[in-house]
Amino acid sequence: MNLQKEDAPDRRRYRIALIPGDGIGGEVVPAARQVLESLGLDLTFVELAAGWETFQREGTALPAETLAALERCHGALFGAVSSPSHRVEGYTSPIIALRRHLDLYANLRPVVSAPVPGSQPDVDLLIVRENTECLYVKQEQLEDDGETAVARRVITRRASARIARVAFERARARQAASARPGRSPRVTVVHKANVLPLTDGLFRETALAVAADYPDVAVEEQIVDSMAYRLIREPQRYDVILAPNLYGDILSDAAAALVGGLGLVASANVGDRFVVAEPVHGSAPDIAGQGIANPVATVRAAALLLAALGEPEAAGRIERAVGRVLADGIWTPDLGGTARTGQVTRAIIQALQSS
Numbered sequence: 001m002n003l004q005k006e007d008a009p010d011r012r013r014y015r016i017a018l019i020p021g022d023g024i025g026g027e028v029v030p031a032a033r034q035v036l037e038s039l040g041l042d043l044t045f046v047e048l049a050a051g052w053e054t055f056q057r058e059g060t061a062l063p064a065e066t067l068a069a070l071e072r073c074h075g076a077l078f079g080a081v082s083s084p085s086h087r088v089e090g091y092t093s094p095i096i097a098l099r100r101h102l103d104l105y106a107n108l109r110p111v112v113s114a115p116v117p118g119s120q121p122d123v124d125l126l127i128v129r130e131n132t133e134c135l136y137v138k139q140e141q142l143e144d145d146g147e148t149a150v151a152r153r154v155i156t157r158r159a160s161a162r163i164a165r166v167a168f169e170r171a172r173a174r175q176a177a178s179a180r181p182g183r184s185p186r187v188t189v190v191h192k193a194n195v196l197p198l199t200d201g202l203f204r205e206t207a208l209a210v211a212a213d214y215p216d217v218a219v220e221e222q223i224v225d226s227m228a229y230r231l232i233r234e235p236q237r238y239d240v241i242l243a244p245n246l247y248g249d250i251l252s253d254a255a256a257a258l259v260g261g262l263g264l265v266a267s268a269n270v271g272d273r274f275v276v277a278e279p280v281h282g283s284a285p286d287i288a289g290q291g292i293a294n295p296v297a298t299v300r301a302a303a304l305l306l307a308a309l310g311e312p313e314a315a316g317r318i319e320r321a322v323g324r325v326l327a328d329g330i331w332t333p334d335l336g337g338t339a340r341t342g343q344v345t346r347a348i349i350q351a352l353q354s355s
């Protein structure tokens with residue numbers, strides 16, 4: 001995947017879109033921007049609108065100007081949006097729309113132990129989630145009698161094969177980077193083909209066929225409900241977990257709970273030409289506006305963005321700085337600490353500058 005703009009005059013100058021969205025998105029994205037600004041890279045930022053507040057103001061949650069501006073950026077950092085849980089005429093989740101519009105077909109979610117309370121030791125896994133289809137095609141309808149609602153679930157061989165390739169390639173790359181020393185690379189294919197033999201069956205069958213091209217990577221399969229159970233019982237045994245969209249979404253929030261919570265876990269929505277990085281969490285309306293949101297997930301998302309753009313060294317520096325701050329016990333309340341968003345952010349910047 002080469003995400004760098006071919007027409008970029010200088011590959012080491014990046015124009016980055018910032019889409020804070022709603023709720024704590026407006027707190028954690030500026031925090032991540034400060035961290036990015038402290039790196040000494042040649043970055044310019046373009047702030048773009050999307051989300052529920054944008055919808056209320058402009059009648060669309062993903063304005064055409066946002067999409068047009070993204071075309072001129074190398075990548076984007078997304079905060080979170082507040083999507084209502086009831087139908088609102090004309091509203092559609094902008095992050096789901098962006099993933100499909102930009103064909104960001106791989107949602108990569110690293111889940112790694114952290115030196116914080118509640119984190120299990122020795123967890124180092126990657127959830128590779130298909131990001132464009134399944135129930136997220138959002139084709140729902142209410143039947144004429146108003147008593148039955150139907151959703152279409154789409155699984156294609158093409159999308160299943162390309163996400164499976166990402167999973168196997170990542171398993172190889174993780175092995176090369178010694179992510180799990182002494183253990184062989186492995187992909188766990190998640191499905192529910194025992195109940196849904198056509199849709200999940202196609203996902204499963206396609207992933208297992210792709211596995212044949214990767215004899216050096218072990219493959220196993222796991223039905224999604226027992227996957228949830230085993231993930232919680234024994235997260236250390238997993239390496240790369242490959243899942244259709246909805247299962248991957250649910251498993252990644254559960255996995256976050258194993259390593260300190262949603263305040264720490266980031267993701268990258270990756271396609272062949274673009275990347276949108278974001279925290280796994282949502283807009284957290286219960287804590288929005290209080291200055292206590294944990295910025296780490298979004299700072300880590302910024303690191304994933306830099307890595308995808310071809311700046312692994314800067315990404316590594318951010319990760320190491322975050323690790324030091326967490327080890328020093330500079331924690332927001334979700335981790336049991338008393339630090340505020342700004343204090344954690346400043347500590348990360350200080351750790352970067354002293355590295």
Ligand SMILES: NC(=O)C1=CN([C@@H]2O[C@H](COP(=O)(O)OP(=O)(O)OC[C@H]3O[C@@H](n4cnc5c(N)ncnc54)[C@H](O)[C@@H]3O)[C@@H](O)[C@H]2O)C=CC1
Binds near residue numbers: 264
């Ligand atoms: N990618 C996106 O934009 C996503 C958006 N959402 C939206 O977010 C809204 C709220 O959804 P919820 O179910 O409450 O999930 P949520 O992820 O926003 O919050 C779940 C819990 O985790 C806590 N939390 C999340 N991020 C945190 C952080 N950085 N620091 C400290 N605590 C944090 C929250 O306070 C809350 O108790 C909904 O409107 C939903 O549509 C949810 C998930 C992803």
Ligand SMILES: O=C(O)CCCC(=O)C(=O)O
Binds near residue numbers: 094095096282
């Ligand atoms: O609330 C929204 O607008 C989107 C929530 C989707 C989500 O949790 C994910 O795909 O990671």
